[in-house]
Amino acid sequence: xxxxxxxxxxxxxxxxxxxxxSCQEETTVNPENNEPTPYSLxxxxxxxxxYLSKENPLTIEGIQLGKMLYSDPIxxxxxxxxxxxxxxxxSFSLPIFNSWSxxxxxxxPHVNLAFRNKFNWTGSEHNLDTLAMGDFEPEFFNTKPDELxxxxxxxxxxxxxxxxxxxxxxxxxxxxxQLKKTIAMALAQHIRTMISANSxxxxxxxxxxxxxxxEHEGYVIFFSEKGDCFHCHSDPLxxxxxxxxxxxxxxxxxxxxxxxxxxxxxxxxxxxxxPTLRNIEFTAPYMHDGRFSNLEQVIDHYNEGVSDDKHVxxxxxxxxGTRKLNLTPIxxxxxxxxxxxxxxxxxxx
Amino acid sequence: xxxxxxxxILNFILISIGLGSCKKELINQVELPNTSLTIxxxxxxxxxxxxxxxxxxxxxxxxxxxxxxxxYYISGIKLYKEDSTFLHSDAxxxxxxxxxxxKLLVQHVVEGDYTAIEFLIGIxxxxxxxxxxxxxxxxxxxxxxxxxxGGYHFLKLEGRYLDTAGVNLGYTMHVGTNEMLIKHRKLNIxxxxxxxxxxxxxxxxxxxxxxxxxxxxxxxxxxxxxxxIPALMQHLKNNGYDTFLIQN
Numbered sequence: 001x002x003x004x005x006x007x008x009x010x011x012x013x014x015x016x017x018x019x020x021x022s023c024q025e026e027t028t029v030n031p032e033n034n035e036p037t038p039y040s041l042x043x044x045x046x047x048x049x050x051y052l053s054k055e056n057p058l059t060i061e062g063i064q065l066g067k068m069l070y071s072d073p074i075x076x077x078x079x080x081x082x083x084x085x086x087x088x089x090x091s092f093s094l095p096i097f098n099s100w101s102x103x104x105x106x107x108x109p110h111v112n113l114a115f116r117n118k119f120n121w122t123g124s125e126h127n128l129d130t131l132a133m134g135d136f137e138p139e140f141f142n143t144k145p146d147e148l149x150x151x152x153x154x155x156x157x158x159x160x161x162x163x164x165x166x167x168x169x170x171x172x173x174x175x176x177x178q179l180k181k182t183i184a185m186a187l188a189q190h191i192r193t194m195i196s197a198n199s200x201x202x203x204x205x206x207x208x209x210x211x212x213x214x215e216h217e218g219y220v221i222f223f224s225e226k227g228d229c230f231h232c233h234s235d236p237l238x239x240x241x242x243x244x245x246x247x248x249x250x251x252x253x254x255x256x257x258x259x260x261x262x263x264x265x266x267x268x269x270x271x272x273x274x275p276t277l278r279n280i281e282f283t284a285p286y287m288h289d290g291r292f293s294n295l296e297q298v299i300d301h302y303n304e305g306v307s308d309d310k311h312v313x314x315x316x317x318x319x320x321g322t323r324k325l326n327l328t329p330i331x332x333x334x335x336x337x338x339x340x341x342x343x344x345x346x347x348x349x
Numbered sequence: 350x351x352x353x354x355x356x357x358i359l360n361f362i363l364i365s366i367g368l369g370s371c372k373k374e375l376i377n378q379v380e381l382p383n384t385s386l387t388i389x390x391x392x393x394x395x396x397x398x399x400x401x402x403x404x405x406x407x408x409x410x411x412x413x414x415x416x417x418x419x420x421y422y423i424s425g426i427k428l429y430k431e432d433s434t435f436l437h438s439d440a441x442x443x444x445x446x447x448x449x450x451x452k453l454l455v456q457h458v459v460e461g462d463y464t465a466i467e468f469l470i471g472i473x474x475x476x477x478x479x480x481x482x483x484x485x486x487x488x489x490x491x492x493x494x495x496x497x498x499g500g501y502h503f504l505k506l507e508g509r510y511l512d513t514a515g516v517n518l519g520y521t522m523h524v525g526t527n528e529m530l531i532k533h534r535k536l537n538i539x540x541x542x543x544x545x546x547x548x549x550x551x552x553x554x555x556x557x558x559x560x561x562x563x564x565x566x567x568x569x570x571x572x573x574x575x576x577x578i579p580a581l582m583q584h585l586k587n588n589g590y591d592t593f594l595i596q597n
Contacts, residue, residue, distance in 0.1 A: 046480055046484060047484065048484040048485045048489055049484075049486070115486055116486075219496065220496045223494035223495070223496045224496050224497050225497070225576050225577050228576075230492075230494050231490070234489055234492055235489075235492065235494075236484075236489070240489075240490040241486065242490070267401075267417070310509075314418075314508060314509060314520055314573075315507065315519070316519065317518060317520070317521065318574060319572065319574040319576070321572065321573070321574075
């Protein structure tokens with residue numbers, strides 16, 4: 001090689017090197033191939049940022065593991081799985097769960113939980129990553145630890161998925177509490193991907209189709225003072241994610257005390273977390289205890305059945321000085337037609 | 350030799366392209382002053398720190414009342430110098446009085462002495478359009494639905510009061526729509542902004558001012574629900590003109 005040619009090549013190399021480092025921070029190289037594959041959650045237009053977990057970032061492998069575990073009775077010793085109480089046809093809810101304490105609970109749906117930071121009717125849980133840890137208890141899965149270790153470690157797929165998703169080489173060597181936590185984290189990853197945003201109303205907003213007249217009239221009632229639904233069920237989540245006393249009772253016993261049972265503060269008496277109205281058509285019966293079997297009864301309650309109790313949320317007071325909406329029978333039907341336009345049929349396929 | 354010259358020119362072009370691709374960011378970093386003002390907002394009722402959910406307070410019409418919700422937007426902040434020139438921030442800030450802290454960071458404030466501040470309670474018309482702000486899980490409840498005009502609630506003040514018979518009732522004082530934008534009166538301040546020395550301004554809302562000056566708001570007479578009732582929202586707009594004061 002002649003000196004001039006050597007110099008020429010050297011300069012070319014220097015030039016390319018300078019070019020390559022001029023915006024170096026944008027280049028990401030992962031030399032290790034053992035890390036799980038990061039997954040980016042697609043957020044529907046208009047939705048807020050999701051609550052993602054630094055401790056439990058979404059990965060393709062973690063989501064896959066969570067999805068398999070969600071409907072697998074392998075986690076329980078009584079044949080139950082998550083999907084036993086979160087039925088797809090009910091938008092991953094359960095009409096009524098009869099607790100051992102005798103309380104009837106309408107199990108909230110798994111819909112758009114990536115955008116929540118309070119869970120259950122009273123917001124008793126704040127962390128989706130650990131939410132499922134309580135499900136191993138006798139009342140739900142009644143999990144026998146030895147059985148769980150054996151079934152998981154002998155499974156044809158789970159050991160490799162635990163390894164890929166969470167770096168666990170031998171399931172049987174993980175302490176039980178940590179195993180439950182890892183399973184809960186995998187389930188949380190899967191649940192964060194359960195996003196519903198393809199209802200008729202979503203398509204209407206995207207200008208893909210029109211609402212029919214009944215639905216449109218109901219839409220106007222819902223989002224105006226006439227029905228005044230939007231303050232607690234704001235678009236796009238159709239829940240304000242806050243606690244309200246909606247005037248179901250004049251006195252309070254047991255679970256009807258709602259948030260009060262957690263805080264012991266009088267101002268929290270009878271308050272429950274606003275449920276999403278997305279897929280409400282699929283989640284009957286309604287209210288925390290399933291006291292209303294259909295949407296007609298729910299509308300009747302807000303129209304003329306709100307109690308006079310002093311704990312009722314200020315938002316239930318209307319401009320006429322009463323707690324009544326004064327909707328006509330046809331307006332009630334229009335409102336229900338709109339509520340049904342919030343059904344995402346693709347979500348329950 | 351020609352070969353070397355060609356490569357050298359090519360190198361120059363490549364390096365220029367490479368460095369030039371980051372030039373805009375470098376220029377921006379140089380141009381914007383590294384100065385800021387933090388406005389710390391607190392909420393009081395006649396000098397006493399606001400306590401939620403307790404019927405402790407009395408407004409000008411002598412209705413005992415409590416506050417269960419106080420959320421609003423601040424925007425259009427203008428910082429005036431003594432010579433009446435001003436710095437205008439186009440940021441919009443969501444305030445929830447239940448938050449432990451409400452700090453508004455006004456960035457890139459030019460150095461100097463500032464003698465007054467002005468701002469809007471609400472959002473100016475050019476931004477008071479549905480979905481113009483980034484939706485967050487905190488602010489999505491501030492939307493003012495399209496079917497009643499669109500945009501955002503400027504103010505949500507809710508709570509309970511005792512009526513003339515002592516009955517515990519709820520009130521919802523909501524303000525929205527462009528006509529009801531609240532331009533707060535100019536407040537005197539004494540702030541010296543220095544490079545790389547963040548300054549702090551303490552700003553206090555007296556919640557009682559929403560119910561007085563100029564209109565003495567009486568739940569029992571005016572009503573306990575203002576949503577989309579222009580006459581009642583106008584009372585709140587007028588009263589909102591001087592709800593804040595500066596704590597030096």
